[in-house]
Amino acid sequence: MVEAATDSTTGVYLGGRYRLLERIGSGAKGTVYRARDEFLKRDVAIKLIPTDVLNEDQQRRNDDEVKVLARLNHHSLVALLDAGSDLSEPDSPSVYLVMELVEGPDLRHRLRQGTLPLRQTAQIGCDLAEGLDYIHRRSVVHRDIKPANVMLFDYGTEDARMRAKLTDFGVAALAGTKSDDANSLTGTIAYMSPEQVRGEPIGPASDVYSLGLVLLQCITGKLEFPGPAVESAVVRLFRGPKIPADLHPQWSALLTAMTSTDPAGRPSAREVAMALHEQAVADRSRHKLTGSLLPDNEEERLAAVRRYDILDTPPDGAFDRVTSLAARIFSVPTAIVSIVDHDRIWFKSHHGTDVEQLDRDPGLCASAILQNDPWIIEDAAIDPRALSNPLVAGEYGLKFYAGVPLRTRDGFNLGTLCILDTESRQFTADETRILEDLAAIVMNDLELRLEARSTRD
Structure with a gap:
């Protein structure tokens, strides 16, 4: 056949x-x-x-x-x-x-071209750890985490968010190999956990160990346990992988924990995903990469945000009327007044969604405040500025975004008035001006409140 x-x-x-x-x-x-x-x-x-x-x-x-x-x-x-x-x-x-047929390279092919930047490694690892957490919660263990089983999505722009999907999960089980069969080895020797090598029953911690070896290879470009099958298998029983001495301490601690010889000493896939997300955000802040979502005047901008005293205030009825009006005028399901804080985006008014806050990293509003003009994405499925955004690639399926910065009188962008849709659409110059007028109403209200508070003080 x-x-x-x-x-x-x-x-x-x-x-x-x-x-x-x-x-x-x-x-x-x-x-x-x-x-x-x-x-x-x-x-x-x-x-x-x-x-x-x-x-x-x-x-x-x-x-x-x-x-x-x-x-x-x-x-x-x-x-x-x-x-x-x-x-x-x-x-x-x-x-x-x-x-599903994935038209794209796998991680093994990508690593032949060289190592990955730390931030990209963290992003890919976070995707994979989230997938592992999902299957582990359903009593499924992958058993064969390796670069060849990681499919990548690179949209071809310099700062696009590379995403990853795990494939070949459950193959050993489907092939009739018992995971607790001490007489058989399942997986790929170079990425096996110590308990796999010993033929012991394996659980979720085994996948975490293998993922740790994959992430280490992304950083160093080298297979940690190379050589003939027996030599490769046995050496990890006596030592853990060699973590580069110059690696950032948080990275070093995470990889050391993930590749502990004792399964009980390893973090869960969920904990790994959370740690890698923090590393991706921290790396962006440390290195100020091209395309970073941090304005040059970020410290001064955050001071302006605090000046308006709006981060810890309850939802505002006046703003609710603005977002409701925006949704009706533009016939969109969602309209939001957002304030961009140092690590998250607060939705001070949200029409069409129950979400009240969002991590700053995936939020499109964090990109919108980088410019003084409206930020319009008519078709997120083909716009390189949004292709990799989880709101676009994930379950929400965002296709359209239009955001106008909420700009203070002294030139700082606090957040946005934005509208969102799951259908792509064209946005005319007249519609843009209407959205700007509605944003001006929001800012005028904030300025009046600031003046009233200053008078009282």
Whole structure:
């Protein structure tokens, strides 16, 4: 079957639905093909995994595992669309996984070009840790975290946020390999945890260890445990990985904890995700990268924010009328009056959403305050300024954003009046002026309150 599938004109079918087209990858556990879903008329990726002859109990176990993995749905996971067993050749049955077809490089390919910057490493690691936290909470362990199983999305701009998706999760389980079978090793030797090497039962902490080795390789460009399989496997039983002496202390502490030889000493995937998010933000602040979301006058701007005494105040009825009016005028589902603080964005008035605050890093308002003119994104799906933003790439599916800075009389941008939509749209010059007028109403109210407070004082 596999050889026939290398000829795209012969078209071998799986499950009476998926026509194999061409081989696009292979590994120890199976071969990946581009295939055509003839029912939905779309291309997919199929991993074909040969197994031993399946008896009725083994078949039932595989079907149960398929049902668990098919329910996984997270933005950091390559979606598993379908799975099953191909029994057309009883002497050589196969398990097949049907996945979304990702047109992009994997991390292994990217690392051949050199190391990754710390901030990019943190961003990628955060994506992967969030995906692991999701599957761990559902009692699934990946068992094979490695660069080749990490798909990257790079939108081609200098400061675009590179995103990552984890693929091939659950392959060992689906292939019929018991995770607690002391006589078998699952995963890739170079990235195995010590407990995997020893053939012990493995849990979520094993994935965290493997992710630590992947992040270390992103930073150093080197495989930490190279060499023949036996040598590579055994050496980690006697020592932890070598962390570069000049690495930032917070990075060093995190990687050391993630790669502890004792599984109980490792942080959870959720804790790793939180730490890596903090590192991504901290690295941006330390190095002031091109495209940074920190204005040059940030200290003075924050002083102006505090001057208006609006960070800890309750939602304001006057502003609610403005956002409600903006939503009606522009026929959008969401309108917000935002104030950009040092680490987050406060929604002082929010029409169409219950969210009251947002981390500063993903917030588009943090970009909007960098300029004195309106910041308009008519189609976020193709605009390089927003492609990598989680509000665009994530579940919210933001397609349109228009924000006008709330500018003080002495020239500081406190935040924005912005409108958002899940549909792309054109925004005319007249509409921009209307939004500016509404923003001026908000700022005029804030200035009057500041003057009244100063008079009382």
